[in-house]
Amino acid sequence: MPYALFSNDAKLSKAYPTAADVWKIARKSGLVVDVVSGQDNTGPRPVLDHDYEIRPCQLEPHEDPARNKADAERDAQTELQLAS
Structure with missing residues (x-):
């Protein structure tokens, strides 16, 4: 079952495979x-x-x-490369 970030009943993020994936994106944000x-x-x-x-x-x-x-992980890797 996919998971996403919500505020009240509004879906704020894309869907991710696990709740842990959404936690990771939320922490980074x-x-x-x-x-x-x-x-x-x-x-x-x-x-x-x-x-x-x-x-x-x-x-x-x-x-x-x-x-x-995969897109979020690739974006995070790109940000790391640009920061160094």
């Missing part, structure tokens, strides 16, 4: 913050900022989650 709970001694945990959520989604016509993931 600056949408993930680390919070510390006063009741939890395990340290900070990542949460999505601004009430975003990652959940299963319906694919758009002709959308390929595997291709979306």
Whole structure:
């Protein structure tokens, strides 16, 4: 089942093969913050900022989650090369 980033009922991202893939894209986009709970001694945990959520989604016509993931990885690699 593909996953995407949502705000309320609006789909904000492309579909990706797993929720972990969407977390990775959200973190890279600056949408993930680390919070510390006063009741939890395990340290900070990542949460999505601004009430975003990652959940299963319906694919758009002709959308390929595997291709979306490959495109995102290629874009990230290109950004690394340009930064060095």
